[in-house]
Amino acid sequence: MPAIGESAPPQSQPSQEPRQVHPDAQASAQGGRGSSSLRRTAVLLTLAIVGGGSYFVYAGKTPKEWREAVTRVWTSHPASPGAEPAAPARLEKKPSKPWNGLVDLDDEQIASIGVLVVPVRAQTEPIKLELTGRTAYNENSLTKIRPRFDTLVVGVLAEKGRRVKKGDPLVELYSTELASAKNRYQINYVQWQHDLRFLKVREKLVKTGAISEQTYVDTINEESKSRLDYLTAWENLRILGVPETEIDPLTAHLGEASSAGDLLNVADKAKMTLRSPVDGIVIQREVVPGNLYDNNDVLLVVAPLDQLWVWANVYERDQAKVKLGQRMNIQFPFLDRTFAGTVEYVSSEVSKDSRAIQVRASIPNPDSQLKADMLVRTVLDVPPIAGQTVIPRVSMVMLHGEPFVFVRNPAAEKDVKTKLFERRRITPAQENTDTVIVHDGLKDGEEVVSNGSLILAQLYEDRQISASGTPPE
Structure with missing residues (x-):
């Protein structure tokens, strides 16, 4: 043991010689770490620049326009490994031509869809106003x-x-x-x-x-x-x-x-x-x-049976169509009998029970087969009104409760192979099984779409959405 105060000799350690590293290997290792860090930084910077630029440039655009813009930026500036992030190019919105509100179809599309165009006719036949009613004794002869x-x-x-x-x-x-x-x-x-x-x-x-x-x-x-x-x-x-x-x-x-x-x-x-x-x-x-x-x-009370009254109910929306002297066709559905009459009286008040205006006609009863309080169906002939037109029933389409038709606009057509159609609101006077009498919105001689009007309505909505970015009202 060493004496007190003497230092102990150093212990023997295994001899270690310094490790030789090849200069190329050292550079490769340092370069690998630096390249990986550089790529991550480039990706993050590119995403930040694209996102920020898109926000400031495309704020207020529709989702479709925003996606297209971002796609153009991303494809023009890919985040490739080792590439320097480039400054995003300035994106400018190209002005688009406003939609003229017309649906254009060429001859091939018209044939494939089956669009049929028919002329608008002036109303020449009377409106058949169907009413319900009942018979009654003639109070003047009671x-x-x-x-x-x-x-x-x-x-x-x-x-x-x-x-x-x-x-x-x-x-x-x-x-x-x-x-x-x-x-x-x-x-x-x-x-x-x-x-x-x-x-x-x-x-x-x-x-x-x-x-x-x-x-x-x-x-x-x-x-x-x-x-x-x-x-x-x-x-x-x-x-x-x-x-x-x-x-x-x-x-x-x-x-x-x-x-x-x-x-x-x-x-x-x-x-x-x-x-x-x-x-x-x-x-x-x-x-x-x-x-x-x-x-x-x-x-x-004694009532004669040689004549009866017929009372028919006219609702308030049709009261302007009824006049004294109009022809009335009176049908008895359970007797299979029909009589002709004329409007002799129009009530000056609305019934509190039926909320209808009553009109009256007289019919003969020579064989006394008709009884009082029998149900009848009357058809009132309303004379045609100047300016009213007639179109096929399939021409009218309803959108949000409003009636529309598609009218051909030849004045706006520049190509003989392309037909232009405008959507127009109408005011129907009467809807029948096959025809619609239009009070306002069309003129005699114009052309409207009959077959294919529903398809044109869908095309109109699609183009309106594409032009404005909002659904049609």
């Missing part, structure tokens, strides 16, 4: 049976729904007021006959000078007054509804030798039978035997 005095009903001889003829008995009445009117008529008749005979006697006397002229004049005046009272009583019986066939017998036996029975038969005078004044059917009965009625009460 006969309401009512008493014209206070009376007791002792019998009803006609039921509801019964057919009656003119003169058939309907209701039996008993009235003291009627008896008083008949008595008054008889009294006035007797008094008039008395004054008439007295006048004839005094006429002879005045000629002989037995009486004065003044007495004779007074006799004439009395006869005139009694005759007037008689005629008034006769008219009163007529107003009360007593037929002449029942008035004449009241005075038939009231001569100079009238019996008491002729004057005092009050029970018979109080009786009266109401008879039907027309042929028809009893459509309403409000009378019951044993009840008292007055002149305000309707006992029965």
